[in-house]
Amino acid sequence: MMEDIEVLLAMMSFGMYGIFMIFYFIFIFGMIAFQYICIWKIFVKAGVEGWKSLIPVYNLIVSFKFIGLSPYLLFIYLGMFIPFVNFIAMFGAIALNIIYYIYLGKAFNKSTGFIVGLVLVPGVFQAILAFDKKSVYSLNKEETQVVI
Numbered sequence: 001m002m003e004d005i006e007v008l009l010a011m012m013s014f015g016m017y018g019i020f021m022i023f024y025f026i027f028i029f030g031m032i033a034f035q036y037i038c039i040w041k042i043f044v045k046a047g048v049e050g051w052k053s054l055i056p057v058y059n060l061i062v063s064f065k066f067i068g069l070s071p072y073l074l075f076i077y078l079g080m081f082i083p084f085v086n087f088i089a090m091f092g093a094i095a096l097n098i099i100y101y102i103y104l105g106k107a108f109n110k111s112t113g114f115i116v117g118l119v120l121v122p123g124v125f126q127a128i129l130a131f132d133k134k135s136v137y138s139l140n141k142e143e144t145q146v147v148i
Contacts, residue, residue: 035123041130046107046137067103068139104129109138 039059040050046066053059061071076096079089098119105115108129118125129135 031123034127038123038126038130042104042126045130045135063104064100066137066139067100067107069100069103107137107139108135110135 036054039053043053043059043063043066044050046063048062048066052062057074060074064071064073073096076089076092080086080093082089101118101122102115105118110118110129114125114128118129
């Protein structure tokens with residue numbers, strides 16, 4: 001009799017865990033979908049077709065072009081796949097992400113405080129950038145040819 005209760009309690013705990021995991025994955029999927037929507041809207045504000053934000057590496061190439069960075073900087077990310085170089089490339093990738101968000105903020109004429117927020121909490125500030133009516137892409141074609 002006591003063993004049946006223990007089995008029943010174990011089954012209930014696994015069931016609760018399963019329900020929790022289902023809600024967790026729904027939440028994560030919703031966050032990822034929302035992030036893709038935000039990036040799509042940022043691309044559209046920059047005058048680029050939104051579907052280009054859905055293709056994994058191509059979206060970085062396009063976004064680097066429209067914020068004024070050289071797409072060749074993406075080779076820094078390739079260093080992450082080379083053994084013994086990947087540790088150094090990791091710091092390069094972190095620096096490149098910071099540079100990316102700085103240039104993204106400057107491309108939309110944002111203040112220094114907003115750019116700091118974009119670097120520290122990119123998901124929230126990209127959403128603000130995407131859905132704010134006052135955020136307007138401000139680089140012209142000559143400025144987007146900047147190469148670091």
